[in-house]
Amino acid sequence: MKATASACLMGALLWLVSGECSAAEPRDHYMIHCMGCHGEDGAGLPGAVPDLRRDFARLVSSGVGRDYILRLPGVNQAGLDAQDTASVLNWILVNLANPVGNSSQAPFTAAEILAARRQPLLELSALRASILGEARDSADLP
Numbered sequence: 157m158k159a160t161a162s163a164c165l166m167g168a169l170l171w172l173v174s175g176e177c178s179a180a181e182p183r184d185h186y187m188i189h190c191m192g193c194h195g196e197d198g199a200g201l202p203g204a205v206p207d208l209r210r211d212f213a214r215l216v217s218s219g220v221g222r223d224y225i226l227r228l229p230g231v232n233q234a235g236l237d238a239q240d241t242a243s244v245l246n247w248i249l250v251n252l253a254n255p256v257g258n259s260s261q262a263p264f265t266a267a268e269i270l271a272a273r274r275q276p277l278l279e280l281s282a283l284r285a286s287i288l289g290e291a292r293d294s295a296d297l298p
C-alpha cells in the first residue's frame with residue numbers, strides 16, 4: 157500500500173517536472189487543430205482545402221485579408237482562445253507561409269482576434285476572391 161502511494165507520488169512529480177501541464181506550443185496547436193485539413197506543411201488538399209503556403213502571407217498583409225482569416229470557421233471555431241489563435245496564426249506566417257518573415261506583416265494580437273470573432277463570416281468564397289482580386293468560384297477555392 158505504502159509502495160503504491162509512493163509510486164503515485166513519483167508519477168505526479170515526474171508529470172510536473174516533465175512539463176506536461178505547461179501550455180501547448182503554437183506548433184502543437186497547429187498539429188492538433190489545423191493539420192488534419194491543411195496538412196503538416198500547409199499544402200492543404202487540392203480542390204478542397206487551400207494551400208497555406210500560397211496566399212496566406214498576402215492575405216495577412218491587408219486589413220480585409222486579416223479580417224477574412226480571423227472569421228473563417230476553421231480558425232474561429234477551433235476552440236482555441238484568442239491568444240492561442242494569434243500564436244498559431246503567427247506560427248504559420250513564420251514557418252509555412254511563402255514568402256516568410258516579411259516585416260510588413262504585423263503579428264496577430266489577441267485583441268484583433270476577439271474583435272473579429274464578433275462578426276460571422278458569410279459569403280466566404282466571394283469575399284476571398286474579391287480580396288485577392290481573383291475571379292474564382294467556390295469550386296476553385298484552393
Ligand code: HEC
Nearest residue numbers: 189190192193204205206211212225228229230231234284
Ligand atoms: C475541417 C477542416 C479544417 C480545419 C480543421 C481547419 N481548416 Fe482552415 N480551411 C479549411 C477550408 C475548407 C478552408 C477554405 C475556406 C472555408 O471553406 O472555410 C480553410 C481556409 C483557411 C485559411 C484561408 C487560406 C486561404 O488561402 O484562403 C486559413 C488561413 C486557415 N484555413 C487557417 C486554419 C487554421 C489556423 C486552422 C487551425 C486553427 C484551420 N484552418 C483549421 C479547412 C479547415
